[in-house]
Amino acid sequence: MGSCPWSHPPALRKAAKDPTPHGNTGNWVHLAWRERHEACGAKPCPHGKKLMSLWFLIIGVVAVLLWGLFSFPRKSEVTRLIRNKTCGEEAKICMNSWKKLNQNCFFLFHHKSSWLSALENCQNYDGTLAKFNNKIELDTLMNHVKVGSSSYWIGLNKRNLLRMWVWTDGSKYNNLMRIQDHGQCALMYKDGIASIHCEDLNDYICIKASQCP
Known part of the structure; x- marks a missing residue:
């Protein structure tokens, strides 16, 4: 309870082994996957939370790296301008x-x-x-x-x-x-x-x- 199974649910395994009398296995498969989706939607899967947290962490690291990449050239440019303004009395x-x-x-x-x-x-x-x-x-x-x-x-x-x-x-x-x-x-x-x-x-x-x- 409380977690979303990653293996095929029992309804799906039953549908695969015991087709309907009319051979319409597709409806059983569709129903089984819909039940699984609704179960995960009603109560978020822990794996989904972990993936989302990891994704936000990656985005944060990339943002910091980009900030550093674009800010250092500007600092160097300011230093260069100050150096160019130095001259003898x-x-x-x-x-x-x-x-x-x-x-x-x-x-x-x-x-x-x-x-x-x-x-x-x-x-x-x-x-x-x-x-x-x-x-x-x-x-x-x-x-x-x-x-x-x-x-x-x-x-x-x-x-x-x-x-x-x-x-x-x-x-x-x-x-x-x-x-x-x-x-x-x-x-x-x-x-x-x-x-x-x-x-x-x-x-x-x-x-x-x-x-x-």
Whole structure:
């Protein structure tokens, strides 16, 4: 009871040995097989359950193998693209009208903003407000600022407990140029560097790392 026999059922064996009076064995065979089918349909055979479980297991294994097969080439392609973007510092360039500043790029934005808003916009370009590390970088920025009559926020500020002049990355200012001290945020203009209230609206200079071509 409870299992589906794989051998011929008794009715089928009887039909094969004891034909009907009219010799119509086919009806008996058909009836016997129908009884067997109905018995299996009413109560699933354990063998059928095992085969179905095995079939789903095979499908799962094939799916995992296919996923691995098609995912590894994409990972390799990403690695290859990253490797192709590696270059020496001297080969790096500035794109989209940004100008070179040593190993960095800078851009003068003519959009009146507070110091914090200017910093946030620079960060949207994967950069920060302008910073100079030596006299050459300072002179390069000053030469571009002197062309116009505008004032530009740079990264210098003393919005800290010690009231020290620092850059946006936290490094201390090396006093390459005297700052006319009137506020907590510094800006650059044609005559030098001054500081005013951070909420005032000015243009600004962003700086970011140069890129491989």
